[in-house]
Amino acid sequence: MAYQGSPKFTHHQCDKIGVLVTNLGTPDAPTTSALRAYLRQFLSDPRVVEVPRFIWWLILNLIILRIRPRRSAAAYRTVWTERGSPLLYHTADQAAGIRAALERKYGDDVVVEFAMRYGNPSISKGLQSLFDQGARKLVVLPLYPHYSAATTGSTFDAIAHDFTQRRWLPEFRFINHYHDHPAYIKAVATSIQRHWDEHGKPQKLILSYHGVPLKYLLKGDPYHCECHKTSRLIAEHLGLEKDAYMTTFQSRFGREEWLQPYTDETLKHLPEQGVHSIHVVCPGFSSDCLETIEEIGEENREYFMEAGGKEYSYIPALNATPEHIDVLVQLIESNLQDWHLDHNEDQRHALASAMETEHEQRKGRSN
Numbered sequence: 001m002a003y004q005g006s007p008k009f010t011h012h013q014c015d016k017i018g019v020l021v022t023n024l025g026t027p028d029a030p031t032t033s034a035l036r037a038y039l040r041q042f043l044s045d046p047r048v049v050e051v052p053r054f055i056w057w058l059i060l061n062l063i064i065l066r067i068r069p070r071r072s073a074a075a076y077r078t079v080w081t082e083r084g085s086p087l088l089y090h091t092a093d094q095a096a097g098i099r100a101a102l103e104r105k106y107g108d109d110v111v112v113e114f115a116m117r118y119g120n121p122s123i124s125k126g127l128q129s130l131f132d133q134g135a136r137k138l139v140v141l142p143l144y145p146h147y148s149a150a151t152t153g154s155t156f157d158a159i160a161h162d163f164t165q166r167r168w169l170p171e172f173r174f175i176n177h178y179h180d181h182p183a184y185i186k187a188v189a190t191s192i193q194r195h196w197d198e199h200g201k202p203q204k205l206i207l208s209y210h211g212v213p214l215k216y217l218l219k220g221d222p223y224h225c226e227c228h229k230t231s232r233l234i235a236e237h238l239g240l241e242k243d244a245y246m247t248t249f250q251s252r253f254g255r256e257e258w259l260q261p262y263t264d265e266t267l268k269h270l271p272e273q274g275v276h277s278i279h280v281v282c283p284g285f286s287s288d289c290l291e292t293i294e295e296i297g298e299e300n301r302e303y304f305m306e307a308g309g310k311e312y313s314y315i316p317a318l319n320a321t322p323e324h325i326d327v328l329v330q331l332i333e334s335n336l337q338d339w340h341l342d343h344n345e346d347q348r349h350a351l352a353s354a355m356e357t358e359h360e361q362r363k364g365r366s367n
């Protein structure tokens with residue numbers, strides 16, 4: 001087994017802290033073939049679909065990958081922009097915002113990259129870039145406020161898998177979740193309040209989260225509980241009574257039962273219960289993407305209006321707003337604590353040349 005080394009390392013370089021910001025990933029293009037490649041990688045992940053491998057291989061290859069890519073490509077075309085997929089450019093903008101903020105404070109002692117769990121840019125590419133820039137300590141921030149084995153857990157797997165191929169591992173911190181972090185709660189609540197200042201307050205606020213199969217909750221995944229906690233904290237922040245808000249779960253996939261209540265079914269029935277004006281916010285999505293822009297912004301709006309709803313609006317994700325960058329920088333900084341940053345250039349060079357000499361002498365001896 002040949003482990004990948006760090007050939008670019010020199011003793012003159014200072015140890016840097018690398019920050020890898022990750023997100024789910026998105027297809028390279030809104031085409032059937034790009035969707036097939038993306039969905040194959042995504043849906044082959046045993047963290048995402050917990051069905052016995054051989055049975056799932058048959059279902060995936062004989063049914064899903066023959067039907068879904070074309071349908072999903074058409075959906076992606078409705079949200080695609082000049083900068084590509086919204087998920088990709090929002091994540092790129094978030095990383096740029098974090099990089100600028102950390103650079104102001106730490107100069108080039110902290111380096112920042114972003115990567116995607118599925119598709120491009122890959123996690124291994126992001127890590128390689130950080131190591132090439134001299135990172136010897138690493139903070140990974142998956143942009144998922146809520147922990148689920150299917151998302152955060154799977155991101156950890158990808159990092160760990162990359163590490164199994166490397167010779168020199170960094171010191172490593174992994175941000176597990178931030179669903180109840182006061183700064184995150186405040187940022188989401190403030191964005192809702194701002195939306196209300198502009199558009200007025202609706203009868204009900206719907207907090208819609210991406211669903212997962214019910215069996216994941218029953219097996220002990222904390223995702224469901226964390227989503228409910230986020231909703232409660234946001235409602236408390238906004239001073240909402242219990243009947244003024246509701247937590248729902250969207251983006252169901254396949255036939256088995258997922259977390260309930262389902263967003264689409266809920267919206268189809270709210271008007272008959274006397275609720276005609278709603279705003280929907282998706283606190284689990286750190287960036288707008290297909291599942292918010294198309295599914296919540298378009299599809300679910302139609303369900304609600306067709307059922308007799310009168311007013312509907314989607315409150316955008318935090319994306320790369322300064323308030324969101326602040327939250328993410330706070331999360332990262334609290335994970336840098338006690339990591340020594342050597343700002344003293346002279347001292348660093350003196351130490352490095354002493355080490356270089358020693359290194360050369362040792363090499364000389366062993367020749």
Ligand SMILES: C=CC1=C(C)c2cc3[nH]c(cc4nc(cc5[nH]c(cc1n2)c(C)c5CCC(=O)O)C(CCC(=O)O)=C4C)c(C)c3C=C
Pocket residue numbers: 024025026027043048049068072085087144148150151210211212213223251253284285288289290291
């Ligand atoms: C098949 C099971 C799926 C599970 C479990 C799942 C969990 C999960 N997903 C997100 C966040 C996102 N998912 C997105 C798209 C998406 N999700 C699934 C399936 C599962 N997700 C599919 C098949 C797709 C692809 C789109 C489609 O074909 O409909 C996205 C958007 C990506 C984009 O490019 O815009 C996000 C974001 C979370 C947070 C989660 C569990 C906690």
Ligand SMILES: [Fe+2]
Pocket residue numbers: 210251
């Ligand atoms: Fe998903």
Ligand SMILES: [Fe+2]
Pocket residue numbers: 224225226228
């Ligand atoms: Fe729960």
